[in-house]
Amino acid sequence: MTPMLDARGLRIRDRLDPTDLGIEAPQFLCLVGPNGSGKTSLLHALAGIGDAEGEVRIDGRDPRLAAGDERKRLLSYLPASRDIAWPVSGRSLVALGLPSGAGDAEVERVLAELDADALAERRVDRLSTGERSRLLIARALAPRPRLLLLDEPAANLDPQWQLRLMEHLRRVSGSQAVVAAMHDLDLAARYADRMLILDGGRIVADDAPAELVEGSDVRSVFGIERRGGTWELL
Amino acid sequence: MSLRTALLLWLLVLLLFAASLLVPAGDLVSLFHQDRGLAFALLRELRLPRALLALAYGAMLGASGAAIQALFANPLASPDLTGTTSGAALGAVLTAYIFGFSAPLALSIGAMGGALGALLLLLFLAGPAAETATLLLAGLAISALAGALTTLALALAPSPFAFYDAYEWLMGSLIDRSLSQALFAALPALAAILLLLRLRPALDSLTLGEEVAMSFGHDIRRLRLLVVCLTAAGVGACVAICGAIGFVGLVAPIFGRRLTGGHPGRALLPAALIGGALLLASDLVVRLAPLGRTLPIGVVTALLGAPFFLWLVVHMRWRMRR
Numbered sequence: 001m002t003p004m005l006d007a008r009g010l011r012i013r014d015r016l017d018p019t020d021l022g023i024e025a026p027q028f029l030c031l032v033g034p035n036g037s038g039k040t041s042l043l044h045a046l047a048g049i050g051d052a053e054g055e056v057r058i059d060g061r062d063p064r065l066a067a068g069d070e071r072k073r074l075l076s077y078l079p080a081s082r083d084i085a086w087p088v089s090g091r092s093l094v095a096l097g098l099p100s101g102a103g104d105a106e107v108e109r110v111l112a113e114l115d116a117d118a119l120a121e122r123r124v125d126r127l128s129t130g131e132r133s134r135l136l137i138a139r140a141l142a143p144r145p146r147l148l149l150l151d152e153p154a155a156n157l158d159p160q161w162q163l164r165l166m167e168h169l170r171r172v173s174g175s176q177a178v179v180a181a182m183h184d185l186d187l188a189a190r191y192a193d194r195m196l197i198l199d200g201g202r203i204v205a206d207d208a209p210a211e212l213v214e215g216s217d218v219r220s221v222f223g224i225e226r227r228g229g230t231w232e233l234l
Numbered sequence: 235m236s237l238r239t240a241l242l243l244w245l246l247v248l249l250l251f252a253a254s255l256l257v258p259a260g261d262l263v264s265l266f267h268q269d270r271g272l273a274f275a276l277l278r279e280l281r282l283p284r285a286l287l288a289l290a291y292g293a294m295l296g297a298s299g300a301a302i303q304a305l306f307a308n309p310l311a312s313p314d315l316t317g318t319t320s321g322a323a324l325g326a327v328l329t330a331y332i333f334g335f336s337a338p339l340a341l342s343i344g345a346m347g348g349a350l351g352a353l354l355l356l357l358f359l360a361g362p363a364a365e366t367a368t369l370l371l372a373g374l375a376i377s378a379l380a381g382a383l384t385t386l387a388l389a390l391a392p393s394p395f396a397f398y399d400a401y402e403w404l405m406g407s408l409i410d411r412s413l414s415q416a417l418f419a420a421l422p423a424l425a426a427i428l429l430l431l432r433l434r435p436a437l438d439s440l441t442l443g444e445e446v447a448m449s450f451g452h453d454i455r456r457l458r459l460l461v462v463c464l465t466a467a468g469v470g471a472c473v474a475i476c477g478a479i480g481f482v483g484l485v486a487p488i489f490g491r492r493l494t495g496g497h498p499g500r501a502l503l504p505a506a507l508i509g510g511a512l513l514l515a516s517d518l519v520v521r522l523a524p525l526g527r528t529l530p531i532g533v534v535t536a537l538l539g540a541p542f543f544l545w546l547v548v549h550m551r552w553r554m555r556r
Contacts, residue, residue, distance in 0.1 A: 047449040067451040068435075077449035085307035086441045088496040096442060123496070139442070149449075 002060040004177045005147055010045040010054035017201045018054070021046075023147075028173035030188040030209065031181040033198035034222060039181035040080060042198065043149045046179065047077040058147050069099035078140040080151040080181075082132050090119040090127070090135050097139035110142045113168070129156045137165065141172065148172070150180040154187060166191040185231070189213045197221055235493045235504060243493075243507045247289070250514035254285035257518060283416035287408045288513040288531075290420035291472040292482055296509020297427045297502050298465040299483030300490055304437035304498030305461050306370060309491075310546070312484040316369075317376030318466040321352025322473040324380045327387050327400050335399050338415040338475060342422075345474030349466040352376050356462070369458075406479040406532025408517055419475040426468030427506055433457060437499030479532045481539025482509050488546070 005023035010016060016038045023029065031039045045052035048064050056063055063074045076097065084093065094116075095107050111117050116134050124132055133156045140148065153169070154162045162184075169178050170191050182188045188195060189209035197205040197217050205217040212218065214226070224231045255277060256262060266273040295313060303311045313319050325348020326341050333340040359372040384404070391397035436457050439447040444454050469483075490505030491498060516534045523529055 049445050049448040071451045079445045086496045
């Protein structure tokens with residue numbers, strides 16, 4: 001069977017050492033690692049942003065050869081920045097993520113899924129960072145791409161929305177591959193199927209989250225350990 | 235933009251174009267009664283080139299302003315920002331000292347050469363994959379340099395007549411251009427606008443930032459190069475014939491985006507239409523102003539545009555404080 005994601009020899013000079021990554025079937029994969037460990041670079045390489053070397057196949061297809069609507073259906077990328085350059089409405093922001101043929105009903109569906117109906121008519125420059133984040137996440141989810149690449153999706157969200165988002169991502173990972181870079185190890189461990197730990201531009205561990213969070217890699221990479229239910233410095 | 239707004243905008247441009255041909259009507263009507271052929275010659279040789287230039291130059295400034303603002307994600311950007319307008323002006327002034335201001339081909343080549351020179355310097359300074367901030371700074375430096383060199387060229391003018399001609403041309407004027415001169419500006423401008431319109435989806439996707447635009451499959455380096463080159467060619471051709479006219483490239487896109495819900499790429503066509511309408515209207519002000527002599531149109535756009543610009547700056551500061 002064609003794997004959902006087959007990436008080989010991904011490399012970005014000075015940021016990401018040659019890296020292979022495969023995802024056989026839909027799953028929720030979490031990237032963790034210290035600042036500057038290469039999480040965003042790996043997401044960039046997978047999304048075809050910048051000068052990454054290597055090959056990416058999503059369902060056997062090369063996303064670099066796909067353009068327009070076809071590419072939107074293959075992959076979607078949420079950057080860590082929540083800045084929006086122009087004061088468009090929430091509704092038209094979400095519509096930017098959809099293929100050109102999609103109608104208003106599709107936009108409504110996406111907004112409703114993230115309970116963002118109330119934000120639809122408001123200008124994005126008048127929203128809080130958390131509200132903007134929800135719209136940007138909705139934009140990324142909108143085309144239901146095969147591969148969802150999210151850079152710190154839970155950042156800026158309140159505790160309730162962090163959990164609701166993770167529940168939602170867990171649900172969509174039943175039919176889509178979700179790759180999310182995250183800092184909250186507990187949140188990642190609770191919802192993800194698989195976890196990669198990155199350090200110095202390399203993948204140093206790849207396993208089930210429960211195993212990794214309790215294992216020695218977190219200690220050596222982050223310099224922290226769990227004591228009595230909380231994370232403490234070594 | 236709704237269909238109704240679009241139709242109204244086209245109608246406005248059409249009306250202003252017609253007004254530009256017919257106003258002031260008194261001379262035209264009396265001439266028509268005396269000598270029909272002469273009246274048509276007046277229309278064809280004097281008023282049509284002037285109206286065509288106002289429309290083409292204004293539309294070019296509006297479209298390129300919208301494209302550059304979308305590219306730099308900055309509502310205060312304008313074609314001057316890439317240094318191409320000032321480069322074109324410098325190229326034209328230098329060429330004019332050799333060939334005079336009535337040689338459209340030489341002037342066009344000179345202005346496009348100046349614009350291209352500024353562009354190459356920009357690419358050399360900022361690099362082909364420049365960050366937006368670097369590109370802005372380099373463009374600013376080139377504008378200042380070209381402005382200083384133009385002033386130097388004026389100071390070293392070979393004769394008082396050459397100085398006066400260059401000075402008047404620098405203030406911008408649509409008057410006394412022949413139909414072939416007008417076409418020298420209008421055709422490159424039209425081609426540049428049509429090619430810029432093809433970049434609308436890529437420019438719209440920049441609302442979400444360069445990373446997302448790239449993840450959509452848009453080649454941002456190529457986009458940047460295309461916008462800068464098309465702007466240089468189109469604006470260069472217009473500057474060669476009419477001199478430098480400011481503020482339209484700044485103001486028109488801002489109104490354009492109001493009609494497209496803030497989307498910068500979709501605002502290209504409305505901005506072009508608004509730019510054309512603004513320059514046609516400014517030219518009507520030039521003609522009808524009861525001052526006894528003709529105002530330079532560049533002065534009119536600056537007098538109308540500068541207060542708007544100040545209002546914009548104050549408005550932005552006020553919004554940021556809130």
